[in-house]
Amino acid sequence: xxxxxxxxxxxxxxxxxxxxxxxxxxxxxxxxxxxxxxxxxxxxxxxxxxxxxxxxxxxxxxxxxxxxxxxxxxxxxxxxxxxxxxxxxxxxxxxxxxxxxxxxxxxxxxxxxxxxxxxxxxxxxxxxxxxxxxxxxxxxxxxxxxxxxxxxxxxxxxxxxxxxxxxxxxxxxxxxxxxxxxxxxxxxxxxxxxxxxxxxxxxxxxxxxxxxxxxxxxxxxxxxxxxxxxxxxxxxxxxxxxxxxxxxxxxxxxxxxxxxxxxxxxxxxxxxxxxxxxxxxxxxxxxxxxxxxxxxxxxxx
Amino acid sequence: xxxxxxxxxxxxxxxxxxxxxxxxxxxxxxxxxxxxxxxxxxxxxxxxxxxxxxxxxxxxxxxxxxxxxxxxxxxxxxxxxxxxxxxxxxxxxxxxxxxxxxxxxxxxxxxxxxxxxxxxxxxxxxxxxxxxxxxxxxxxxxxxxxxxxxxxxxxxxxxxxxxxxxxxxxxxxxxxxxxxxxxxxxxxxxxxxxxxxxxxxxxxxxxxxxxxxxxxxxxxxxxxxxxxxxxxxxxxxxxxxxxxxxxxxxxxxxxxxxxxxxxxxxxxxxxxxxxxxxxxxxxxxxxxxxxxxxxxxxxxxxxxxxxxxxxxxxxxxxxxxxxxxxxxxxxxxxxxxxxxxxxxxxxxxxxxxxxxxxxxxxxxxxxxxxxxxxxxxxxxxxxxxxxxxxxxxxxxxxxxxxxxxxxxxxxxxxxxxxxxxxxxxxxxxxxxxxxxxxxxxxxxxxxxxxxxxxxxxxxxxxxxxxxxxxxxxxxxxxxxxxxxxxxxxxxxxxxxxxxxxxxxxxxxxxxxxxxxxxxxxxxxxxxxxxxxxxxxxxxxxxxxxxxxxxxxxxxxxxxxxxxxxxxxxxxxxxxxxxxxxxxxxxxxxxxxxxxxxxxxxxxxxxxxxxxxxxxxxx
Numbered sequence: 001x002x003x004x005x006x007x008x009x010x011x012x013x014x015x016x017x018x019x020x021x022x023x024x025x026x027x028x029x030x031x032x033x034x035x036x037x038x039x040x041x042x043x044x045x046x047x048x049x050x051x052x053x054x055x056x057x058x059x060x061x062x063x064x065x066x067x068x069x070x071x072x073x074x075x076x077x078x079x080x081x082x083x084x085x086x087x088x089x090x091x092x093x094x095x096x097x098x099x100x101x102x103x104x105x106x107x108x109x110x111x112x113x114x115x116x117x118x119x120x121x122x123x124x125x126x127x128x129x130x131x132x133x134x135x136x137x138x139x140x141x142x143x144x145x146x147x148x149x150x151x152x153x154x155x156x157x158x159x160x161x162x163x164x165x166x167x168x169x170x171x172x173x174x175x176x177x178x179x180x181x182x183x184x185x186x187x188x189x190x191x192x193x194x195x196x197x198x199x200x201x202x203x204x205x206x207x208x209x210x211x212x213x214x215x216x217x218x219x220x221x222x223x224x225x226x227x228x229x230x231x232x233x234x235x236x237x238x239x240x241x242x243x244x245x246x247x248x249x250x251x252x253x254x255x256x257x258x259x260x261x262x263x264x265x266x267x268x269x270x271x272x273x274x275x276x277x278x279x280x281x282x283x284x285x286x287x288x289x290x291x292x293x294x295x296x297x298x299x300x301x
Numbered sequence: 302x303x304x305x306x307x308x309x310x311x312x313x314x315x316x317x318x319x320x321x322x323x324x325x326x327x328x329x330x331x332x333x334x335x336x337x338x339x340x341x342x343x344x345x346x347x348x349x350x351x352x353x354x355x356x357x358x359x360x361x362x363x364x365x366x367x368x369x370x371x372x373x374x375x376x377x378x379x380x381x382x383x384x385x386x387x388x389x390x391x392x393x394x395x396x397x398x399x400x401x402x403x404x405x406x407x408x409x410x411x412x413x414x415x416x417x418x419x420x421x422x423x424x425x426x427x428x429x430x431x432x433x434x435x436x437x438x439x440x441x442x443x444x445x446x447x448x449x450x451x452x453x454x455x456x457x458x459x460x461x462x463x464x465x466x467x468x469x470x471x472x473x474x475x476x477x478x479x480x481x482x483x484x485x486x487x488x489x490x491x492x493x494x495x496x497x498x499x500x501x502x503x504x505x506x507x508x509x510x511x512x513x514x515x516x517x518x519x520x521x522x523x524x525x526x527x528x529x530x531x532x533x534x535x536x537x538x539x540x541x542x543x544x545x546x547x548x549x550x551x552x553x554x555x556x557x558x559x560x561x562x563x564x565x566x567x568x569x570x571x572x573x574x575x576x577x578x579x580x581x582x583x584x585x586x587x588x589x590x591x592x593x594x595x596x597x598x599x600x601x602x603x604x605x606x607x608x609x610x611x612x613x614x615x616x617x618x619x620x621x622x623x624x625x626x627x628x629x630x631x632x633x634x635x636x637x638x639x640x641x642x643x644x645x646x647x648x649x650x651x652x653x654x655x656x657x658x659x660x661x662x663x664x665x666x667x668x669x670x671x672x673x674x675x676x677x678x679x680x681x682x683x684x685x686x687x688x689x690x691x692x693x694x695x696x697x698x699x700x701x702x703x704x705x706x707x708x709x710x711x712x713x714x715x716x717x718x719x720x721x722x723x724x725x726x727x728x729x730x731x732x733x734x735x736x737x738x739x740x741x742x743x744x745x746x747x748x749x750x751x752x753x754x755x756x757x758x759x760x761x762x763x764x765x766x767x768x769x770x771x772x773x774x775x776x777x778x779x780x781x782x783x784x785x786x787x788x789x790x791x792x793x794x795x796x797x798x799x800x801x802x803x804x805x806x807x808x809x810x811x812x813x814x815x816x817x818x819x820x821x822x823x824x825x826x827x828x829x830x831x832x833x834x835x836x837x838x839x840x841x842x843x844x845x846x847x848x849x850x851x852x853x854x855x856x857x858x859x860x861x862x863x864x865x866x867x868x869x870x871x872x873x874x875x876x877x878x879x880x881x882x883x884x885x886x887x888x889x890x891x892x893x894x895x896x897x898x899x900x901x902x903x904x905x906x907x908x909x910x911x912x913x914x915x916x917x918x919x
Binding site: 009010012014030063065066112115117118133156157159160174204208210246248262264284285287 | 827832833834835836839840842843846847894895897898899900901902903918
């Protein structure tokens with residue numbers, strides 16, 4: 001079997017992002033390719049045949065762990081480095097030259113180059129938060145590419161980093177904890193450990209937290225333990241979702257909760273835990289979703 | 302004037318009359334005489350005047366005469382011209398240009414051949430002018446052609462001359478060789494070279510049909526040129542049979558139309574009714590070539606190459622020659638495929654001779670029939686590469702005409718290719734045999750990249766049918782490349798560690814090593830895990846299948862390497878999975894840094910070795 005067929009058979013999309021013009025979808029996979037799809041092509045009402053998916057390889061031994069989009073830059077997080085690629089919307093060409101790159105510093109006791117597992121872009125301050133394989137979250141200023149500070153505390157690698165507009169950062173990690181950080185404080189502000197709660201623990205699947213999502217009052221997290229909603233101030237679990245697989249993605253969509261992971265379906269629940277939708281997927285596991293409501297309402301899984 | 306003269310004469314007469322009267326009267330006439338004399342002066346004057354006038358009149362007359370003469374001359378000229386022009390007009394009317402007979406270039410071609418002229422005067426005023434222009438061009442083109450023609454003629458002459466010279470040299474070559482041979486005879490004797498014997502041995506060779514002869518001679522020269530011949534070619538068949546066929550062929554020509562005797566007809570009828578008509582038509586030449594690859598004593602690949610007069614092509618039938626009595630069932634199938642996938646699009650499914658279907662039509666045969674017949678009689682297939690080895694021009698399935706002329710190079714290439722395939726296949730079949738009979742020691746083989754002991758063990762390796770293999774409906778099977786006539790052999794391997802069992806379904810394509818064996822994994826441990834429902838297994842499968850021969854060291858055995866990769870991946874899967882379990886069955890034995898990494902919780906399947914330090918990584 002040729003290499004291309006192998007890649008097709010075992011393709012594994014790790015990350016997706018929509019361009020700021022809401023017209024293009026970017027997806028990165030485990031083999032270091034970035035796919036670009038014009039969302040207009042998906043509109044079934046159009047007569048034209050769908051254009052070809054554009055593929056921009058980034059090198060054979062890098063994984064595209066996470067993607068973000070800022071103005072006309074695609075921000076790519078791979079192994080040990082975060083870099084920006086210029087996206088030329090008119091020609092639909094992704095620049096092959098890195099416009100900038102920020103190297104994640106190696107810790108003195110580290111044996112491996114840390115992965116950049118998760119990126120969260122603070123929309124107000126042009127700050128990028130990168131959750132990395134060494135368990136540290138780096139705060140990177142996009143103005144000058146400087147690493148402004150780091151958040152230490154996780155004992156294993158970080159799966160997911162998100163924040164809200166109040167300057168709070170939330171991170172879920174392989175060590176099973178969800179830690180709350182503030183940009184103004186050095187230490188973590190608080191921490192929850194879902195695996196310690198008996199109604200959440202699934203012993204065979206470990207304690208890791210695969211994904212974290214927040215809105216103004218609530219925090220949603222899941223992984224090895226069941227996905228569950230916590231209240232941000234009381235830190236109490238209010239609702240448990242019975243997703244039948246390991247959780248790799250979860251998020252708030254409108255007034256419902258969306259959960260995906262190592263299961264052949266992704267599911268959507270209401271906020272009080274009722275199953276709303278059960279969507280079959282092609283791949284063994286789902287690692288990323290993006291959606292938008294305007295101008296084209298769509299969700300990519 | 303006349304009047305003046307008349308008056309003067311009158312006056313003079315009058316005066317003279319008076320003088321006479323006076324004289325008669327006797328008077329002095331002096332005054333009258335003076336007057337008369339004066340009158341003479343006047344007369345003289347008048348006379349002169351008259352003379353003058355006459356002269357001037359004459360002059361005028363002459364002048365006018367001249368003018369008349371000139372105009373007359375002009376008139377004559379004009380008349381002459383008129384007649385001349387009339388003649389010209391008649392001639393012009395009679396004139397007919399030969400250019401109308403010429404075939405001029407069509408407009409488009411004209412524009413392309415002489416674009417400069419066509420462009421510079423983009424719109425010639427009249428049709429005639431345009432025509433003239435084109436005639437001019439034609440003339441130029443024709444002149445060019447003429448030049449070329451004369452040049453070619455001269456080069457032809459030269460070539461002919463050269464041909465003649467070469468011919469002369471060629472003619473003189475044989476006697477020269479003969480004399481050389483005669484002269485070196487003592488030397489041969491002294492060196493104890495028995496050239497004569499060798500020549501006599503190959504006497505049968507000259508009865509080979511032309512393509513086989515070319516093949517045999519080339520093979521033999523290759524065999525002699527290489528230091529240690531890796532193959533051996535020989536002619537099989539009897540000289541007498543070949544002679545017989547030649548004779549019968551000769552006989553058939555004249556007797557084809559002659560009446561047979563009753564007996565003969567009956568006999569031939571009987572023969573045709575009993576035998577398949579194809580048997581007669583598709584009789585291979587009694588001599589065929591046998592090429593043996595591989596060292597004697599081990600398994601050898603034998604290629605039987607036959608020539609068919611009717612099909613004008615050669616076929617090859619591969620055979621295994623086994624010296625020891627080990628079990629080689631199923632291997633013969635493989636050997637067939639070995640030759641099928643030698644070149645892309647050369648599956649031997651047609652007779653690659655240009656125009657053969659029309660030839661066969663005349664004999665009420667179809668190519669398909671012939672191929673089926675060849676198949677059933679184990680004569681093999683007519684591959685394009687084989688024809689090119691015999692210098693027979695071919696057309697392949699995509700109607701591409703090919704006639705290999707650089708025989709030496711292409712033959713070397715083809716033989717090297719067959720040898721490579723054969724060796725790869727030999728290695729593979731050895732591995733499969735080793736696995737099936739379990740007479741390999743998994744822990745000491747050098748393909749085992751991981752030096753510490755493996756915790757899993759291979760307990761079973763059996764051949765299964767393709768249906769059983771296809772029952773493992775994996776995504777990988779859906780993305781199969783278009784069928785290129787590849788057939789597969791499937792095997793099942795079972796790997797066990799503690800309570801966990803892994804079934805591996807292996808598909809080995811017939812065009813190995815162009816394509817690699819494909820593994821599909823299925824783990825039975827706390828339920829059944831396949832690439833369909835467990836992403837860790839999916840990555841494990843990818844890791845096994847992504848192994849490429851170029852990643853291995855020379856002399857590494859591919860199937861073993863794949864097996865080891867699968868086994869240690871399975872170990873790692875169990876150990877990483879075990880780290881999360883409450884009751885730990887499998888402890889961490891492999892050196893990896895972290896059990897999981899990245900958002901998809903990749904397991905450390907990759908084996909990294911730096912100096913003496915080795916580890917597994919994501």
